[in-house]
Amino acid sequence: MKINVLTLFPEMFTAVTGSILGRACEKGIITFNFINIRDFSNDKHKKVDDYPFGGGPGMVMMADPIFGALNSIDARGKKILYMSPRGNILDQTKIQQLAEEEELTILCGHYEGVDQRVLDHFDMEEVSIGDYILTGGELPAMVLIDTVARLIPGVLAGEDSATEESIYSGLLEYPQYTKPRSYEGMDVPEILVGGNHKLIYLWKFEQSLRLTRELRPDLFEDFVKNSKKLTKDEHKVLEKVLK
Structure with a gap:
């Protein structure tokens, strides 16, 4: 997957291009293209x-620099996301849909938002x-990138890791423990x-059910x-939790 990010602060994204996603880049699974919107400003500074038409607090990002940045990657007609508090909430269904895209472009707004003509035209x-x-769209964009990238085959060490965890199974994750034993x-x-793997699995399943029911x-x-697709043993555990 190729991920284009339009931002005023490209340096912030070093937080998501290291570690696991960094290795995915080295393998060619993900390609990042960070575009500084300021590079497309015609202003000497x-x-x-600029100030919003009709008045109001704060400033609005102008259309021209954003148009220039998007046109530089021939973005029109492609999947473009604008990180915005008025948008639809990012959930499991949307994440899975985005993970199937070959290319994503993400616009990070700032100030009081961006000129509406940018959103309409593209x-x-x-x-x-x-x-x-x-204060800006960078942190939401990082969240989106991280959660979408984990579902791309080859990004995580275990192919089943992404979908077996927590909310992707429909349940919250069971309690985890490591050494020492006491x-x-x-x-x-x-x-x-x-050492009884079946009993261990059913215990984890029950804990997930109880935590999800509570939280x-x-x-x-x-x-x-x-x-309906639960096994006979899983149904017994579910019935136990429902009592």
Whole structure:
């Protein structure tokens, strides 16, 4: 996958191009193209914002520099995302859809947003990571990049790692433990060190069910509604939790 990012602060993205995603780049699985919007400003001071027509607080990013940046990569007609608090919330379904794209272009806004003509002309999809406001679109873009990239085959060491974790299974993740077996008077649950893989799996499944029911009842309800494909043993565990 190729990921183009239009931003005023390309240096911020070193946070997501190291470690796992860095290795994916080395393998040619992901290609990043960070574009500084200021490079396309015709102003001698590289100004990219101005006061909004009709008045109001703050400044708005001007159309011309963004048009220049997008035209430089021939972006029109391609999948372009604008990180915006008024967009649809980024969820599992959207992440999986985006992971199937061959190329994504992400626009990071700043100030009070961008000139609406940019969004209209390039038919951008607005995406939000939550109902709150940040100072810019860079952090939301990093969240989107990281969560989408993990679903691309070959990015994670284990092919099943991405979809087996936490919310991707429809349930929250069960408690995890590592060495030492006993610490400060707290012991690892005996079943996890007993060697019976079937019982270990069912214990983890039960813990996931209980945690999801307590912390995310909405997810738990959806899981129960779609539980027809569970095994006989899994159904027994679910019935136990429902009692």
